Amino acid sequence: MSNEFNKKVVIVTGGTSGIGLATAKAFSEQGAYVFITGRRQDAIDAAVREIGGQVTGVRADMSRLEDIDRLYDAVQQKHSHIDTVFANAGGGEFAPLGAISEAHFNSAFDTNVKGVLFTVQKALPLMRDGGSVVLTSSTTSISGTPAFSVYSATKAAVRSFARNWILDLKERHIRVNAISPGLTETAGLNELFGNGEQAEGTKSYLAAQIPVGRIGQPAEIAQAVLFLASDRASFVNGVELFVDGGQAQI
Known part of the structure; x- marks a missing residue:
């Protein structure tokens, strides 16, 4: 087992399931002190048990500045x-143009854009010079998806943050990169696709369009995050x- 992150202090927002959970676990396995966030205490407690090692769970809605504090x-x-x-904290729901409500828009942008911005900005006083920031964007940042324009726009904004923040933070040598997962086997994806047989059918159809012939696993995304956060990058x-x-x- 590598100890590349031994005694490093790592923040993983949205760390109770899916990609966040897998990434927090991977950091912990490499010796990091990991802090995860989630909205539900029961999910936080379960994630802390699963991650093991030196992990602390904090109940927080990352769209709320007081929770980030x-x-x-x-x-x-x-x-x-x-x-x-x-x-990493974020999410989205389907809503086609013509049926997009203000609540839908605000929810997506508050969590996926405002939350990411202030998660990073409020970390800066504690960030070590030469540290690393990784943002979760999405393949939807460059490709259209029916009824998913609001979510896609939030992820395009996140990708833009990385381009701009490397200039704002260059004097501190803090690197900022974005990870853009494709279809990944998570509870959130299953819920988005309607769960059960409907979700499995949709995933099978979409997997056939991916060159490797399958959807991704959270642990695979996690390894890419660790690479971007590491000295290897x-x-x-x-x-x-x-x-x-x-x-x-393609």
Whole structure:
């Protein structure tokens, strides 16, 4: 087992399921002190048990600035700095143009854009110079999806953050990169597709269009996040790394 992140302090927002959970677990397995966030205490408690190692769960809605402050207050109770922020919390629902409500728009942008912005900005006083930020974007940032325009727009904004923040943070040598997963086997994806047989049918249909012939697993996305956060990626800055089985390339 590698100890590449031994005693590094890592933040993973949205760390109770899916990609966030898998990534928090991977960081922990490599010796990191991991802080995860989630909205439900029962999910946080279950994730902490599954992740193991030196992990702290903080109940927080990352669209709320006071909750972000509570996260970093919890970090400061144990550590003097942060090495890596994985701003991963987010989500979306289908709504075609003509049926988009203000509530739908606000919910998506508050969590996926405002939440990411202030998660990173409020981390800066604690961020170690030379640290790393990884943002969760999506393949939808470059390709159209029916009834998914609001979510796609939020992920395009996240990708744009990485391009701009590398300039804002260059004096501190903090790298910022975006990870863009394709279809990934998560509870959130199943819920989005209607769960049960409907979800399985949709996933099978879409998997056939991916060059590798299947959808991704959260652990595969996690390994890409760890690479971007590691010293192995010391000259990688501002990129959008697609982890999608090749779908975005065709």
